[in-house]
Amino acid sequence: MGAVDKEMVEDAEDLQVLMARQPIYTKSQDVTAFELLFRDSDGKFVDGLKDKEATLGVLMGAYSSISKSGEVQNVPCFLKVTDSFLLDNEMPDLPRQSFVIEILGHSKISPALIDRVKSLANDGYRLALADYDPTDPRFGPLLNVVHVLKLDIQKLGMKNVQTLVQKLRPFQLELLADKVETKEEFRLCLEMGFELYMGYFLSKPEPVKGRKISGNKVLLIQLLTELQKPNATAQSVEEIALNDPALTFRILKVVNSAAFNLRREITSLSHAIAMLGMDQVRRWVMLFLANSNGDKPDDLTRNMLQRGRMCELLAEMTGRPEPINHFIVGLLSQLDVMMDIEMAELMNQVPLHHDIKTALINRDGSFGEVLQEVEHYERGEFEHLRKMLERHFYEVAYRHSLSWATQVMQALQSAA
Template identity: 30%
Template sequence: MFAYVARQPIFNVARETYAYEILFRNSEQNCFPDISPDEATSRILTATHLSFGLEEITGDKLAYINFHRDTLINHFPTSLDPTKVVIEIVETVEVDDALVNACKHICSLGYSLALDDYNADKKWQALMPFISIIKFDVREMKQERISELVPELKRSNIRLVAEKVETYEEFKRFRDMGFDYFQGYFLARPEIFRHRQLQASKLAMLELLTASAEMELDFDKVEGIIERDTSLTYLLLRFINNPLFNKRNRITSLRHALNYMGEVEVKKFIALLALSNLSEGQPDELLQMSQVRAKYCELISLALREHDNPPTGFLTGLLSLLDAMMEQPMEDLLEKIPVDEKVKAALCGEQNLLKDCLQLVTFFEAAHWVGIKSFALKYNLKQKLLHRYYIESLKWACAMHASARSKS
């Protein structure tokens, strides 16, 4: 059976990725079933036993997974490694002796249990001895009520997750309130009232990014940029030597890379390298999200027989969070980079094919299954293919991240 999956990052107070919430559906037919989405999530997890490999989706991070009543009572979470998962108990479950005993048993085996969308209902009291994490939907519960509940929960050594944090101001507010973790899109919203100063190395990287966006790669220009900063040579080769793509030969020069990998692949690596340097000082998740988006938009573009050079889908996804990384408006940044007009239009919000591809990957980030289905119908692509490409993109981004960390 094929598993449909989406992941949503959970951050710590340092805005580092601490975990991912993993969401599943089970087929094209009932990707949007007439049952509780949380129940569908736990059913497909049980059916597939995560046969695609949980670590392929989360890397070295924890996985938060929703479980419904039946799967908890039948102890299905115990088929997973307790050091790699957090068991989320969804807010719709009925609490009775059977559920309490099941949670007690699961907790005794070393699993961390979390309450999702906590509403302070008295029914949860019976489960509190086994709960180590509580998640608040900050869009559903008033902030005043949340602030009343936090002190008591913190005294009980319960860690708190704020869900649906949409702005940086909200992140700071709930961080100061005592929350430990945060889930939402606040990282991708730039603070455009302040601009990051572009230092010499940043300017060089922006020039490199510009060169990679041109129709034909000028290797003389690229080498001239790299010669101004010898560390760029090492950084470039570090990414090009990624074992996911180059398993036999070691790339020793830019010219060698061109001959071995081809101009299109080299340009993608140059763009990726430049963006990773430009995002320095920002949370790693922004770059990882950009990598996933880049690979996914590339795969979808190819499925739609878009073979532009440079690969416009890859570049669209890769640059889609540049405004958040640089804390400047996207329109201002794109004036400095001569990217393809279709790429620029998509990144500035104009509707076109690339914009649709970019929107599709954000549907996965939000587990917006209806949006995914609509895209599939619009472009006559199978939903199964769209989900498979997303998993491939997650694996690619995880491999890139692991390679960079091992060589840093």
């Protein structure tokens, strides 16, 4: 483990919990909240949260922060709770504006639970109900209490959802479409009147036949090609960049931003290379290659950034060679979605090493193995982790990646 990473791990609060977050989107595909996915060291749900002020501090910091329009903001977190957690009266006094209490559909919906939920609503908490089954009368009393109703569109079946939405109208609930897997499903749910959306529909490309990488992305690829040459110099890189002074200015603006704590302003790409080295400049060229031209939601770029950083950290922590290339693999693993070009076709258009390309297409080799590990963690599929490291290190790396991505997004947005 590198010195920076040792310091990062030692300074981080030890939560002893595996925790990830899933975005909840609005109709315009902006992130309005996160659902927290986590298990404690005993594999239990929220039990790891009890009496842990430090955990709450982390949740309200790294796990709820995003950058919007160059400013860091906090959004609410949906917190899944069991009926026993609600009824044992040990629930921490959570800040009302920061958390939405999510009741699980397989809870034992007893009179005591209904009274407890009503009490929480009266105390000012926002409440959500998951796993709703319209054929089960147990849910009836809760529909008049909760604020958000989560509908699993895959389980219910799209053909049944529209009728159900009509029946639920009198309750004036905020409807959340869960397990939205395709852009077409998103469009259908939008037409039905859903306000909130969860699922991986933003992570799948809509390939346009014959589409090529265009605009300043071509120049970024030329820069990347030059940066990968063993005999590349600061001057040869700068000569290419000067073909687009506006892009060069944006790169320098980002490099000079809070993403680096530099003591003196960097005034040219050759100066940046002299100060930071080829690897760091290659990283920033990659970031600009992955950054949207404005036609994709910010959350896609945010996820690409945090995935790239976590891949790099896991590579460093496990002593694998070329951590920077693990970063590149993580970062570009959703470039097909950003460009709406199939990954195999995209790899024909970008000048990357063969092992990076095969990792992106087939999840092969060390790069692909680490990428898969990070993908499992992001989705809360903790049972599928290869356990390359102790549990604690995964959460610390993930949390650090969230904070790093927020910082870089802020820099990218400020430089737009």
